[in-house]
Amino acid sequence: MPDFCAAYGCSNRRSLKTRARGITFHLTLLCSEHFRSEDFDRTGQNVRLKEGVVPNIFNFPAHLQRLVATGNTTTSRRAEDNLPMDLSQDVPKPDVGATGDRSLSLKWQATDHLYALPACPKAIKAKLEESSAQLRKLQREKSNALRRENRAKMNMQALLEELKEKNLINKELKDNLECYSDLPVHLLSRQGVEYTKAQRDFALTLHLHGPKAYHYLRDTLHIHLPHPSSLQRYSSLALQTIFS
Template sequence: MPQHCAAYDCKNRRTAQSRQQGITFHRCPKEQNLRKKWEVALRRKHFRAMDESVLCCEHFKPEDFNRTVGLRSDVIPSVFNFPAHLQTAGVSFRLFVFCISNMLMTIIICVPATNILILMVLAVGCIDEIKNDDNVITLEQEKSNARKRELRAKSHMKDVLQELREKNLINEELYVCLFCTKMFIKAEVFRP
């Protein structure tokens, strides 16, 4: 069964005829970071690259190939024929990208908007680095633990109030006092 190129509006299929024309097909990389960069470069909504997904050689620059007609290991597809609504404007802009590797660095890049795809791919890599940072992981764990403590305290408070209600120890005055101090527990728990 012939394979189709995964790029938008590309009609190339892996057949004997395309092989005679010199069209080569290249599988999506197995390495997750690079695969994610390929998915971003394709700009296809909800597209997830599979091990069988391929791109034809028309979506790579000549310098992306090594002498054996194979792709270099770190290249990202960059040549596409997108419709007008997916094209980017040809204006220049500045982009600030923050990466963490041993220390916080600020990279200021001034490029034409036609290269925005490369910058999007850079940003995806930086986000992964930030998420894997030890400090971020520690803070997320502390936040999770604080939420669990809060839920345990609320649960304990509900149990105590329920017990007081069953023993008829909560009167209207106590109810008003608890309500005024902004205790955010369901009203049914403290009604006599």
């Protein structure tokens, strides 16, 4: 049994004084002052909590109290009438079997009220560290999801749409470049890898008809397009092939 009550603002401790006042302490880490009189089983030698009872007597300050909205509409009254009188009916109870295994029942009661503060500062610190680790994990997952989303958006079709929205290419040029919309943009960032014919043709067409768009992709978005000097070399080779 606990030696003090873990409820907010409660200073009751196990002592002769509290015993004289009839205050009892229970495995829920709370004292008897947070339960109703009908919540107790006083038939045995010791005062015990009945199964499934919920503490509902607390002395929270105003800023921690939850406001409950009230309404007089027909819908709200009907919903209110349909609520069970005893909310503990919705709480699943363990099956203690025909032998009435009371130790299992008490264990369930001890873990039921998770809002009670841990019994020692070390437990509070451990709970805080656990919550912080969970928060860091969620932040990493969010960051990874954003990176995956950005990679999904970074395709040639999305680049062409962005160039059109920024008026860096006209509709005619955009339509002419549509045939390259399936080019994997991430391959363009692999420095030292020889460009494919489709990549060279895309870069030549864009640089010839939309030089501002070409430099925007290369200098601002850092898409690894061929250098203008390389484009001149590609053009020279193409002309030599035509006239040879």
